[in-house]
Amino acid sequence: MKRAVIAAFALLAFALGTRLAGAADLPVGPAPAAPYLPPPFTWTGFYLGGNIGGAWAQDGWSDSLFGLTWNNSTNNGRFIGGGEAGFNYQMGYFVIGVEGDFDWVANHNNSTTVVIPTSANAVQVVSNDSWISTLAARFAFAADRWLIYAKAGGGWVGNNGFTVTNLTTGQSLTTSSNAVGGWLAGAGVEWAITPNWTVKAEYDYLGLGSRTVTVSGTVIPALAGDTFTSGNRNVQMVKVGFNYLFSWATPGLARY
Numbered sequence: 001m002k003r004a005v006i007a008a009f010a011l012l013a014f015a016l017g018t019r020l021a022g023a024a025d026l027p028v029g030p031a032p033a034a035p036y037l038p039p040p041f042t043w044t045g046f047y048l049g050g051n052i053g054g055a056w057a058q059d060g061w062s063d064s065l066f067g068l069t070w071n072n073s074t075n076n077g078r079f080i081g082g083g084e085a086g087f088n089y090q091m092g093y094f095v096i097g098v099e100g101d102f103d104w105v106a107n108h109n110n111s112t113t114v115v116i117p118t119s120a121n122a123v124q125v126v127s128n129d130s131w132i133s134t135l136a137a138r139f140a141f142a143a144d145r146w147l148i149y150a151k152a153g154g155g156w157v158g159n160n161g162f163t164v165t166n167l168t169t170g171q172s173l174t175t176s177s178n179a180v181g182g183w184l185a186g187a188g189v190e191w192a193i194t195p196n197w198t199v200k201a202e203y204d205y206l207g208l209g210s211r212t213v214t215v216s217g218t219v220i221p222a223l224a225g226d227t228f229t230s231g232n233r234n235v236q237m238v239k240v241g242f243n244y245l246f247s248w249a250t251p252g253l254a255r256y
Helices: 002-024
Strands: 045-063 069-071 077-091 094-105 110-115 122-143 146-166 172-174 178-192 197-208 211-214 227-247
Touching (some): 045 094, 045 197, 077 227, 094 146, 122 178, 122 227, 146 227, 178 227
Antiparallel strands (some): 045 077, 077 094, 094 122, 110 122, 146 172, 146 178, 211 227
Protein backbone atom coordinates (compact mmCIF):
# COMPACT_ATOMS: atom_id res chain seq x y z
CA MET A 1 0.00 0.00 0.00
CA LYS A 2 2.79 2.36 0.98
CA ARG A 3 4.63 1.60 -2.25
CA ALA A 4 1.51 2.37 -4.29
CA VAL A 5 1.10 5.77 -2.65
CA ILE A 6 4.75 6.63 -3.26
CA ALA A 7 4.46 5.55 -6.88
CA ALA A 8 1.35 7.71 -7.36
CA PHE A 9 3.10 10.80 -5.97
CA ALA A 10 6.13 10.15 -8.16
CA LEU A 11 3.93 9.84 -11.27
CA LEU A 12 2.10 13.10 -10.39
CA ALA A 13 5.38 14.98 -9.87
CA PHE A 14 6.67 13.73 -13.22
CA ALA A 15 3.52 14.86 -15.01
CA LEU A 16 3.65 18.36 -13.44
CA GLY A 17 7.30 18.73 -14.28
CA THR A 18 6.70 17.77 -17.88
CA ARG A 19 3.85 20.30 -18.21
CA LEU A 20 5.90 23.15 -16.65
CA ALA A 21 8.85 22.40 -18.92
CA GLY A 22 6.55 22.53 -21.95
CA ALA A 23 5.06 25.84 -20.82
CA ALA A 24 8.55 27.33 -20.51
CA ASP A 25 9.19 26.54 -24.15
CA LEU A 26 6.09 28.43 -25.38
CA PRO A 27 6.82 31.71 -27.33
CA VAL A 28 6.42 34.99 -25.38
CA GLY A 29 3.84 37.40 -26.84
CA PRO A 30 4.87 40.97 -27.85
CA ALA A 31 4.85 43.71 -25.21
CA PRO A 32 1.90 46.15 -25.45
CA ALA A 33 2.64 49.27 -27.50
CA ALA A 34 3.38 52.46 -25.57
CA PRO A 35 0.62 55.08 -25.78
CA TYR A 36 1.24 57.92 -28.28
CA LEU A 37 2.38 61.15 -26.71
CA PRO A 38 2.37 64.23 -28.97
CA PRO A 39 5.59 66.27 -29.06
CA PRO A 40 5.71 69.14 -26.56
CA PHE A 41 4.74 72.57 -27.92
CA THR A 42 7.61 74.89 -28.86
CA TRP A 43 7.77 78.42 -30.25
CA THR A 44 10.92 77.61 -32.22
CA GLY A 45 10.50 77.96 -35.98
CA PHE A 46 9.77 80.30 -38.86
CA TYR A 47 6.36 81.95 -39.18
CA LEU A 48 4.27 83.94 -41.67
CA GLY A 49 1.13 85.95 -41.00
CA GLY A 50 -1.02 89.02 -41.47
CA ASN A 51 -2.27 91.93 -39.40
CA ILE A 52 -4.75 94.82 -39.34
CA GLY A 53 -5.07 97.79 -37.03
CA GLY A 54 -4.78 101.54 -36.70
CA ALA A 55 -1.96 104.10 -36.83
CA TRP A 56 -1.80 107.61 -35.37
CA ALA A 57 0.79 110.07 -36.70
CA GLN A 58 1.87 113.30 -35.02
CA ASP A 59 4.41 115.94 -35.97
CA GLY A 60 5.20 119.64 -35.73
CA TRP A 61 5.76 122.06 -38.61
CA SER A 62 7.96 125.13 -39.01
CA ASP A 63 9.08 127.39 -41.82
CA SER A 64 12.37 129.25 -42.25
CA LEU A 65 11.15 132.40 -44.00
CA PHE A 66 8.60 133.68 -41.47
CA GLY A 67 9.63 131.73 -38.35
CA LEU A 68 6.20 130.16 -37.98
CA THR A 69 5.64 126.97 -36.01
CA TRP A 70 2.47 124.93 -35.75
CA ASN A 71 1.48 121.42 -34.78
CA ASN A 72 -0.52 118.74 -36.44
CA SER A 73 -3.52 119.02 -34.15
CA THR A 74 -5.74 116.51 -35.95
CA ASN A 75 -3.58 113.41 -35.40
CA ASN A 76 -6.34 111.30 -36.92
CA GLY A 77 -6.06 107.52 -36.78
CA ARG A 78 -5.94 105.59 -40.03
CA PHE A 79 -6.48 101.96 -40.98
CA ILE A 80 -3.39 99.84 -41.66
CA GLY A 81 -3.10 96.28 -42.92
CA GLY A 82 -0.33 94.01 -44.15
CA GLY A 83 1.81 91.02 -43.30
CA GLU A 84 4.80 89.87 -41.31
CA ALA A 85 7.43 87.13 -41.26
CA GLY A 86 9.92 86.09 -38.63
CA PHE A 87 11.79 83.43 -36.70
CA ASN A 88 11.63 82.33 -33.03
CA TYR A 89 14.12 80.32 -30.99
CA GLN A 90 13.01 79.01 -27.60
CA MET A 91 15.37 78.30 -24.70
CA GLY A 92 13.38 77.06 -21.72
CA TYR A 93 10.98 79.81 -20.73
CA PHE A 94 12.68 82.42 -22.93
CA VAL A 95 12.23 83.11 -26.64
CA ILE A 96 14.34 85.35 -28.88
CA GLY A 97 13.72 86.12 -32.52
CA VAL A 98 13.50 88.63 -35.33
CA GLU A 99 10.46 89.95 -37.21
CA GLY A 100 9.85 92.14 -40.23
CA ASP A 101 6.49 93.55 -41.34
CA PHE A 102 4.99 95.76 -44.03
CA ASP A 103 1.65 97.59 -43.80
CA TRP A 104 -0.28 99.75 -46.21
CA VAL A 105 -1.79 102.94 -44.77
CA ALA A 106 -5.22 104.16 -45.84
CA ASN A 107 -5.08 107.48 -47.70
CA HIS A 108 -5.82 110.39 -45.37
CA ASN A 109 -4.33 113.49 -47.10
CA ASN A 110 -3.24 114.98 -43.80
CA SER A 111 -3.28 118.75 -44.17
CA THR A 112 -2.30 121.77 -42.10
CA THR A 113 -3.16 125.39 -42.95
CA VAL A 114 -1.37 128.49 -41.62
CA VAL A 115 -1.82 132.19 -42.41
CA ILE A 116 1.35 134.20 -43.10
CA PRO A 117 1.08 137.22 -40.81
CA THR A 118 2.96 139.68 -43.07
CA SER A 119 0.58 139.15 -45.97
CA ALA A 120 -2.90 137.98 -46.81
CA ASN A 121 -1.58 134.63 -48.01
CA ALA A 122 -2.81 131.42 -46.42
CA VAL A 123 -0.57 128.40 -46.98
CA GLN A 124 -1.70 124.78 -46.83
CA VAL A 125 0.73 121.87 -46.44
CA VAL A 126 -0.57 118.41 -47.37
CA SER A 127 1.28 115.13 -46.85
CA ASN A 128 0.10 111.54 -47.09
CA ASP A 129 1.88 108.54 -45.54
CA SER A 130 1.28 105.50 -47.74
CA TRP A 131 3.12 102.60 -46.04
CA ILE A 132 4.95 101.57 -42.86
CA SER A 133 7.63 98.90 -42.57
CA THR A 134 9.57 97.71 -39.50
CA LEU A 135 12.39 95.29 -38.67
CA ALA A 136 12.95 94.39 -35.01
CA ALA A 137 14.32 91.86 -32.56
CA ARG A 138 11.82 90.15 -30.23
CA PHE A 139 12.52 89.18 -26.61
CA ALA A 140 9.82 87.07 -24.97
CA PHE A 141 8.74 85.03 -21.96
CA ALA A 142 6.86 81.82 -22.79
CA ALA A 143 4.24 80.24 -20.55
CA ASP A 144 3.43 77.13 -22.59
CA ARG A 145 1.23 78.48 -25.43
CA TRP A 146 1.28 82.09 -24.21
CA LEU A 147 4.04 84.48 -25.31
CA ILE A 148 4.63 87.92 -23.80
CA TYR A 149 7.18 89.87 -25.82
CA ALA A 150 8.96 93.19 -26.34
CA LYS A 151 10.35 94.55 -29.62
CA ALA A 152 13.25 96.87 -30.43
CA GLY A 153 14.52 97.88 -33.85
CA GLY A 154 13.87 100.33 -36.66
CA GLY A 155 11.11 101.41 -39.01
CA TRP A 156 10.41 103.36 -42.16
CA VAL A 157 7.42 105.38 -43.36
CA GLY A 158 6.78 106.02 -47.04
CA ASN A 159 5.22 109.31 -48.14
CA ASN A 160 3.54 110.18 -51.42
CA GLY A 161 5.12 113.62 -51.25
CA PHE A 162 4.39 117.11 -49.93
CA THR A 163 2.08 119.60 -51.54
CA VAL A 164 2.49 123.25 -50.54
CA THR A 165 -0.35 125.46 -51.78
CA ASN A 166 -0.86 129.21 -51.56
CA LEU A 167 -4.61 129.23 -50.98
CA THR A 168 -4.80 132.93 -51.85
CA THR A 169 -3.33 132.60 -55.36
CA GLY A 170 -3.89 128.89 -56.01
CA GLN A 171 -0.19 128.29 -56.77
CA SER A 172 1.17 124.97 -55.51
CA LEU A 173 4.30 122.80 -55.36
CA THR A 174 4.34 119.00 -55.04
CA THR A 175 7.46 117.02 -54.19
CA SER A 176 8.25 113.45 -55.16
CA SER A 177 7.60 110.39 -52.98
CA ASN A 178 10.14 109.66 -50.27
CA ALA A 179 10.70 107.62 -47.11
CA VAL A 180 12.08 108.43 -43.68
CA GLY A 181 13.30 106.06 -40.98
CA GLY A 182 13.61 105.98 -37.21
CA TRP A 183 13.69 103.78 -34.12
CA LEU A 184 11.01 101.34 -32.98
CA ALA A 185 9.89 100.02 -29.59
CA GLY A 186 6.88 97.82 -28.95
CA ALA A 187 5.25 95.08 -26.90
CA GLY A 188 2.60 92.44 -27.37
CA VAL A 189 1.08 89.12 -26.41
CA GLU A 190 0.64 86.03 -28.59
CA TRP A 191 -1.35 82.83 -28.04
CA ALA A 192 -1.03 79.52 -29.90
CA ILE A 193 -4.55 78.24 -30.48
CA THR A 194 -3.12 75.10 -32.19
CA PRO A 195 0.45 73.79 -32.54
CA ASN A 196 0.79 75.89 -35.72
CA TRP A 197 -1.75 78.76 -35.66
CA THR A 198 -1.28 81.74 -33.35
CA VAL A 199 -3.07 85.06 -32.76
CA LYS A 200 -1.56 88.24 -31.33
CA ALA A 201 -2.16 91.83 -30.21
CA GLU A 202 0.61 94.43 -30.33
CA TYR A 203 1.48 98.10 -29.70
CA ASP A 204 4.38 99.86 -31.46
CA TYR A 205 5.92 103.32 -31.18
CA LEU A 206 7.96 104.58 -34.13
CA GLY A 207 10.07 107.71 -33.63
CA LEU A 208 10.98 109.35 -36.95
CA GLY A 209 13.43 111.88 -38.30
CA SER A 210 12.48 115.22 -39.83
CA ARG A 211 11.36 116.02 -43.37
CA THR A 212 11.97 119.23 -45.30
CA VAL A 213 10.76 120.83 -48.53
CA THR A 214 12.01 124.10 -50.02
CA VAL A 215 9.66 126.23 -52.12
CA SER A 216 10.92 127.55 -55.43
CA GLY A 217 10.25 131.21 -56.15
CA THR A 218 9.30 130.43 -59.73
CA VAL A 219 6.37 128.30 -58.49
CA ILE A 220 5.14 130.31 -55.49
CA PRO A 221 6.80 133.78 -55.55
CA ALA A 222 5.38 134.75 -52.14
CA LEU A 223 7.22 131.80 -50.55
CA ALA A 224 10.45 131.95 -52.55
CA GLY A 225 13.21 130.08 -50.66
CA ASP A 226 10.93 129.15 -47.76
CA THR A 227 11.83 125.77 -46.22
CA PHE A 228 9.09 123.81 -44.47
CA THR A 229 10.32 121.32 -41.86
CA SER A 230 8.35 118.58 -40.17
CA GLY A 231 9.90 117.58 -36.83
CA ASN A 232 9.03 115.78 -33.56
CA ARG A 233 7.45 113.09 -35.69
CA ASN A 234 6.14 109.79 -34.39
CA VAL A 235 3.70 107.06 -35.40
CA GLN A 236 1.86 104.91 -32.86
CA MET A 237 0.29 101.64 -34.00
CA VAL A 238 -2.10 99.12 -32.46
CA LYS A 239 -2.45 95.87 -34.38
CA VAL A 240 -4.04 92.43 -34.12
CA GLY A 241 -2.88 89.57 -36.29
CA PHE A 242 -2.39 85.88 -36.90
CA ASN A 243 0.63 83.72 -37.77
CA TYR A 244 1.28 80.23 -39.09
CA LEU A 245 4.22 78.74 -37.17
CA PHE A 246 6.39 76.16 -38.92
CA SER A 247 7.15 74.52 -35.58
CA TRP A 248 10.39 72.62 -34.96
CA ALA A 249 8.76 70.38 -32.34
CA THR A 250 10.60 67.04 -32.00
CA PRO A 251 9.08 63.89 -30.41
CA GLY A 252 10.65 63.16 -27.05
CA LEU A 253 12.25 66.61 -26.75
CA ALA A 254 11.73 68.09 -23.30
CA ARG A 255 11.53 71.89 -23.13
CA TYR A 256 11.92 72.33 -19.40
